[in-house]
Amino acid sequence: MTDQTLNRQIDTAAREGESPVIQPPVAKRGLIGWLRANLFSTWYNSIVTLLLLYLLLQIVPGMIDWVFLSAVWTPASAEVCRAASGACWAFIHEKYRLILFGTYPFAEQWRPTLAVAIFLALILSSCNRLFWKPWLGLAWIVGLVAVAVLMYGGVLGLTLVPTTRWGGLPLTLMLATFGLAFGFPLGILMALGRRSNMPALRLLSVGYIELIRGVPLITVLFMAMVMFPLFLPQGVSINNLLRAQIGIILFASAYLAEVVRGGLQAIPKGQYEAADSLGLSYWQKTGLIILPQALRISIPPLVNTFIGFFKDTSLVLIIGLFDLVGAAKTALTDPAWRGFYRESYFFIAIIYFVFCYSMSKYSQYLEKKLNVGTRR
Amino acid sequence: MSMAIEKTAAAGASIIQMNGVNKWFGEFHVLKDINLAVERGERIVICGPSGSGKSTMIRCINALEEHQRGKIVVDGIELTSNLKNIDAIRREVGMVFQQFNLFPHLTVMENLTLAPIWVRKVPKKEAEETAMYFLERVRIPEQAQKYPGQLSGGQQQRVAIARSLCMKPKIMLFDEPTSALDPEMVKEVLDTMVGLAEEGMTMLCVTHEMGFARTVADRVIFMDFGEIVEQNVPESFFGNPQSDRLKLFLSQILH
Numbered sequence: 001m002t003d004q005t006l007n008r009q010i011d012t013a014a015r016e017g018e019s020p021v022i023q024p025p026v027a028k029r030g031l032i033g034w035l036r037a038n039l040f041s042t043w044y045n046s047i048v049t050l051l052l053l054y055l056l057l058q059i060v061p062g063m064i065d066w067v068f069l070s071a072v073w074t075p076a077s078a079e080v081c082r083a084a085s086g087a088c089w090a091f092i093h094e095k096y097r098l099i100l101f102g103t104y105p106f107a108e109q110w111r112p113t114l115a116v117a118i119f120l121a122l123i124l125s126s127c128n129r130l131f132w133k134p135w136l137g138l139a140w141i142v143g144l145v146a147v148a149v150l151m152y153g154g155v156l157g158l159t160l161v162p163t164t165r166w167g168g169l170p171l172t173l174m175l176a177t178f179g180l181a182f183g184f185p186l187g188i189l190m191a192l193g194r195r196s197n198m199p200a201l202r203l204l205s206v207g208y209i210e211l212i213r214g215v216p217l218i219t220v221l222f223m224a225m226v227m228f229p230l231f232l233p234q235g236v237s238i239n240n241l242l243r244a245q246i247g248i249i250l251f252a253s254a255y256l257a258e259v260v261r262g263g264l265q266a267i268p269k270g271q272y273e274a275a276d277s278l279g280l281s282y283w284q285k286t287g288l289i290i291l292p293q294a295l296r297i298s299i300p301p302l303v304n305t306f307i308g309f310f311k312d313t314s315l316v317l318i319i320g321l322f323d324l325v326g327a328a329k330t331a332l333t334d335p336a337w338r339g340f341y342r343e344s345y346f347f348i349a350i351i352y353f354v355f356c357y358s359m360s361k362y363s364q365y366l367e368k369k370l371n372v373g374t375r376r
Numbered sequence: 377m378s379m380a381i382e383k384t385a386a387a388g389a390s391i392i393q394m395n396g397v398n399k400w401f402g403e404f405h406v407l408k409d410i411n412l413a414v415e416r417g418e419r420i421v422i423c424g425p426s427g428s429g430k431s432t433m434i435r436c437i438n439a440l441e442e443h444q445r446g447k448i449v450v451d452g453i454e455l456t457s458n459l460k461n462i463d464a465i466r467r468e469v470g471m472v473f474q475q476f477n478l479f480p481h482l483t484v485m486e487n488l489t490l491a492p493i494w495v496r497k498v499p500k501k502e503a504e505e506t507a508m509y510f511l512e513r514v515r516i517p518e519q520a521q522k523y524p525g526q527l528s529g530g531q532q533q534r535v536a537i538a539r540s541l542c543m544k545p546k547i548m549l550f551d552e553p554t555s556a557l558d559p560e561m562v563k564e565v566l567d568t569m570v571g572l573a574e575e576g577m578t579m580l581c582v583t584h585e586m587g588f589a590r591t592v593a594d595r596v597i598f599m600d601f602g603e604i605v606e607q608n609v610p611e612s613f614f615g616n617p618q619s620d621r622l623k624l625f626l627s628q629i630l631h
Binding site (some may be wrong): 055270271273274275276277278279280281284288290293296300 | 440463543
């Protein structure tokens with residue numbers, strides 16, 4: 001549209017007493033236009049684009065060749081695999097049950113399979129807002145008891161499997177789920193405690209958070225293994241897995257407390273005053289007004305912490321528990337299949353990625369859903 | 377509950393009594409020997425330069441600010457550090473803020489029914505009927521299912537007034553209710569407040585709306601440097617100010 005026609009339109013509109021309807025300028029469309037705007041807008045952008053293109057050409061074909069084209073896909077012996085230049089997926093075919101379930105008795109591995117299915121069902125149904133009803137809490141209790149019974153056995157004709165033989169994906173899911181399910185509420189309480197008016201409570205919370213945050217997770221796990229039994233009376237021992245789980249819960253709660261505190265600090269003072277002036281009690285004010293808003297703001301850093309902890313559970317390897325990473329390492333100790341570590345780690349990397357990426361995607365969805373009200 | 381609350385004054389006496397109330401923010405003496413008695417149904421407008429302690433004074437009435445010396449009795453209940461007394465007083469005293477302070481994560485309807493349901497234990501259906509009644513009184517019943525962020529400033533402030541009224545308070549405190557509003561929205565909020573005043577609500581308003589003070593107030597109070605400098609019925613307050621400080625203040629705000 002030329003300036004003259006535009007002016008004429010405005011003139012006409014002004015004469016008729018209404019504002020002119022003017023179309024926005026037509027964007028430069030098409031593939032060339034897109035490339036121009038996004039990849040070659042300036043000379044330095046063009047150089048970066050070309051450099052990245054060169055790097056991709058160097059890396060991607062080789063990877064595709066290794067993963068797909070030259071890979072051994074059918075069940076085959078280790079010798080066949082060694083002869084091939086690509087990945088040996090026959091190794092995964094041979095060992096996937098060991099990687100997924102660790103040293104859990106082979107004949108009983110339907111039990112951890114079912115346990116993982118229960119975990120996934122619980123987690124997925126909790127993601128749907130339609131299911132956010134009181135019975136969901138009940139479902140979690142029933143589900144987790146079912147998981148414990150399935151894994152441990154000893155009742156209902158199931159043979160007893162000691163926790164030392166648990167491993168792989170169910171162990172990773174268990175450590176992460178329990179760690180966050182108990183660590184999150186504990187973290188919220190610590191965050192509230194840190195902002196409390198009561199000096200003793202505040203001191204306790206600050207001390208707890210700073211102490212736990214001040215040491216690495218590995219140290220906490222070692223403490224749980226080595227130091228903790230010293231504090232127990234003679235003859236009493238607590239299961240290794242439980243000790244590690246408690247260590248993870250404590251560690252997660254300290255980190256989550258700081259994330260939640262960040263959200264709490266973002267709530268304007270007026271919200272507290274409005275709740276006070278309406279006569280709401282401290283817990284009503286916190287539960288109905290402050291936390292719903294604070295947690296909503298905290299979703300991105302919360303999910304960041306969740307994802308971090310899901311992966312950090314792999315540190316239990318150090319104290320002799322065989323989670324997914326531990327089991328993958330174990331699979332490599334078979335003399336017949338030594339050396340296929342790339343395939344083994346690639347496989348568990350994909351499993352980790354699926355879980356972490358889902359969490360990330362879900363958090364984006366949740367943010368969008370929950371922001372309906374506050375968006376203008 | 378009510379057993380534990382000492383009734384220190386007989387019914388029929390002033391609904392709010394402040395005797396020798398003092399407050400400091402750190403070293404700053406923000407309220408100096410405030411003595412004030414408010415009768416039932418009385419409408420009081422409080423004005424004064426910024427920083428004169430007028431907001432702080434009305435915020436002491438529902439314990440959003442704690443006074444450090446003196447005595448405050450609201451509806452026969454003395455305001456002490458006893459949480460039961462504070463809760464009992466807050467149930468009877470509504471407050472409207474300059475910044476509205478609606479709960480942004482709840483719909484208008486949920487904003488209005490939250491306190492009646494949780495504090496007064498009113499059944500949900502009854503609370504919603506009351507909420508609709510007050511939304512109609514502030515003339516925005518059609519906004520009930522919207523979120524505060526979707527309303528204009530004037531509408532939000534009217535929702536805030538309705539939210540306080542849903543608790544059926546005996547006293548309403550207004551802390552500069554129109555100061556954060558665009559000029560064209562001031563009137564709709566003032567109209568709502570005038571309507572409320574005509575029904576006999578006990579009201580204390582901190583405001584710079586002198587037109588409102590003239591037409592509605594039974595008494596206008598002028599505060600400066602943490603003191604009540606002068607108080608009078610509107611005609612005398614505006615027509616025949618006594619102190620120099622009030623004369624100066626009036627000359628500054630009434631052009």
